[in-house]
Amino acid sequence: MKCSQCQQAEAVVHLTQMTDDQVTKVDLCERCAAERGLETASAVGKTPLASYIAAMGQGINDTVVAGDLAFVCRTCGATLQDFRESGRLGCPQCYRTLGEPLRELLRRLHGATRHTGERYQLPGQSQEPGRPEPGHVKLREQLKQAIESENFELAAQLRDKLKVNE
Amino acid sequence: MIDLSLLADGGLGWLDASGPASHLVLSTRIRLARNIETQVFGSRNGVVERESILQSVEGAGRGGVLMRHAVCFRMDTLEPLDRQLLHERHLVSKELAGLDAEGRVRPAAALLVQDRLGVLLNEEDHLRLQGMRSGFALEETYAEVDRLDSELGQRLPFAFHPEFGYLTSCPTNVGTGLRASVLIHLPGLVLTKEISKVLQGLGQVGLTFRGLYGEGSEVVGNFFQLSNQTTLGKSEQDLLDHLGKIVRQVMEYEEQARQVLLRDAPAIIEDKVWRAYGLLRYARTLSFDEMMNLLSGVRLGVGLKLIGGVGLYTLNKLLVHCQPAHLAAAQGLSTDDPSLAVQRARYVRKLLDDEAARRG
Numbered sequence: 001m002k003c004s005q006c007q008q009a010e011a012v013v014h015l016t017q018m019t020d021d022q023v024t025k026v027d028l029c030e031r032c033a034a035e036r037g038l039e040t041a042s043a044v045g046k047t048p049l050a051s052y053i054a055a056m057g058q059g060i061n062d063t064v065v066a067g068d069l070a071f072v073c074r075t076c077g078a079t080l081q082d083f084r085e086s087g088r089l090g091c092p093q094c095y096r097t098l099g100e101p102l103r104e105l106l107r108r109l110h111g112a113t114r115h116t117g118e119r120y121q122l123p124g125q126s127q128e129p130g131r132p133e134p135g136h137v138k139l140r141e142q143l144k145q146a147i148e149s150e151n152f153e154l155a156a157q158l159r160d161k162l163k164v165n166e
Numbered sequence: 167m168i169d170l171s172l173l174a175d176g177g178l179g180w181l182d183a184s185g186p187a188s189h190l191v192l193s194t195r196i197r198l199a200r201n202i203e204t205q206v207f208g209s210r211n212g213v214v215e216r217e218s219i220l221q222s223v224e225g226a227g228r229g230g231v232l233m234r235h236a237v238c239f240r241m242d243t244l245e246p247l248d249r250q251l252l253h254e255r256h257l258v259s260k261e262l263a264g265l266d267a268e269g270r271v272r273p274a275a276a277l278l279v280q281d282r283l284g285v286l287l288n289e290e291d292h293l294r295l296q297g298m299r300s301g302f303a304l305e306e307t308y309a310e311v312d313r314l315d316s317e318l319g320q321r322l323p324f325a326f327h328p329e330f331g332y333l334t335s336c337p338t339n340v341g342t343g344l345r346a347s348v349l350i351h352l353p354g355l356v357l358t359k360e361i362s363k364v365l366q367g368l369g370q371v372g373l374t375f376r377g378l379y380g381e382g383s384e385v386v387g388n389f390f391q392l393s394n395q396t397t398l399g400k401s402e403q404d405l406l407d408h409l410g411k412i413v414r415q416v417m418e419y420e421e422q423a424r425q426v427l428l429r430d431a432p433a434i435i436e437d438k439v440w441r442a443y444g445l446l447r448y449a450r451t452l453s454f455d456e457m458m459n460l461l462s463g464v465r466l467g468v469g470l471k472l473i474g475g476v477g478l479y480t481l482n483k484l485l486v487h488c489q490p491a492h493l494a495a496a497q498g499l500s501t502d503d504p505s506l507a508v509q510r511a512r513y514v515r516k517l518l519d520d521e522a523a524r525r526g
């Protein structure tokens with residue numbers, strides 16, 4: 001079957017779309033599919049992350065998958081194949097370079113992507129200028145909640161505490 | 167043969183049954199996974215790097231207070247029996263001891279231990295800080311481990327990301343890196359067949375359960391390790407509060423189940439716990455699993471005040487000292503020696519006899 005867009009190459013993606021209650025079928029070749037931001041089944045099979053994420057189920061944007069296909073960590077040399085096989089990342093830098101697919105995995109594992117626990121400063125590093133202390137952030141959150149719940153007495157106390165801290 | 171007397175309480179302070187709710191909770195353990203920023207994670211690390219991690223962490227520990235006088239056990243210099251001993255004392259994981267499926271000790275795998283605190287080195291993560299206490303004591307255990315974390319974190323560059331938190335080899339531990347476990351005895355829920363509902367419920371509230379020796383181990387003697395499943399998205403305090411709340415609930419269910427047993431089948435329960443005690447007191451051979459099941463019955467009897475001639479501390483001691491490596495080491499045998507079951511029964515009889523004589 002020929003691609004319904006370029007009418008030249010063999011179609012490898014077969015889409016069934018719903019538009020205004022009308023069912024339409026589109027057959028696309030690999031190149032035309034890629035132009036529309038769609039990952040083909042054959043391309044998915046060729047790359048470990050895509051297979052890995054495909055196995056994880058839905059929820060991943062195809063274009064995101066396409067953007068992270070060639071991951072090899074520059075620091076430790078770990079590839080997505082390694083990650084898929086062992087379930088372990090190679091080094092701290094892997095976290096910094098993996099990007100969105102990692103967030104999706106964390107969302108599935110933990111139901112969250114952001115650390116909200118204790119903050120850490122490397123030895124010898126002081127608090128970044130202008131960056132509030134964690135306790136400060138908590139106080140501000142509590143203040144916001146107190147105002148929202150119209151607990152003005154508590155809000156006043158929290159505001160005073162914040163002033164003292166500042 | 168390693169000298170465990172070098173450790174405070176032989177590393178067994180957690181089983182003295184002195185902690186809160188000791189009649190239900192054997193111990194509380196908390197571990198924090200940490201890695202060194204400049205190093206690749208354990209699974210990809212070379213021997214030289216692993217050695218350097220061991221040196222720098224030991225140096226950092228000795229430069230502080232909480233690990234200044236730590237005993238260091240290098241797993242790669244220990245005999246298998248010694249490694250198993252440490253594992254049976256819950257001081258090292260199966261993986262660190264080289265007792266997992268791979269069956270080999272990783273280079274520079276080591277344990278630093280001082281009082282109730284320990285650091286597992288060169289496991290899956292570079293450091294696993296751990297604290298263990300008797301009974302149900304999440305706050306106190308965390309406070310100690312947290313102090314050790316601060317002390318080491320000031321001397322070593324831990325891998326930390328503003329968005330993802332503490333970075334770990336496995337993404338299941340990232341964020342706080344915190345795993346808190348409570349080892350709890352639940353015979354009432356097992357006997358009333360309510361346990362599966364409770365365990366299923368745990369999964370729904372983000373907790374998980376494991377066996378006596380943690381990850382990958384089987385449940386023996388009705389002991390369950392309840393712990394947090396996720397490590398990211400909640401603060402350390404929230405994780406501890408949540409686990410604490412659920413453990414208290416499980417403890418309540420267990421107490422209720424015990425009251426139901428006493429109310430509906432008092433003669434059967436009384437018979438069951440005394441039979442368990444009788445078998446332990448007079449048996450001539452005991453496998454570890456059989457002993458654990460009988461100890462569970464006796465522990466239930468002690469909890470229900472049906473049996474008075476034995477204390478929880480003695481039951482805890484039996485639990486540790488009748489494990490294969492402990493018995494084998496004490497008797498100069500190998501862990502697969504067929505006479506171990508006879509030695510175990512003899513040891514149990516002696517301890518129970520002594521205790522009964524002492525208590526009159």
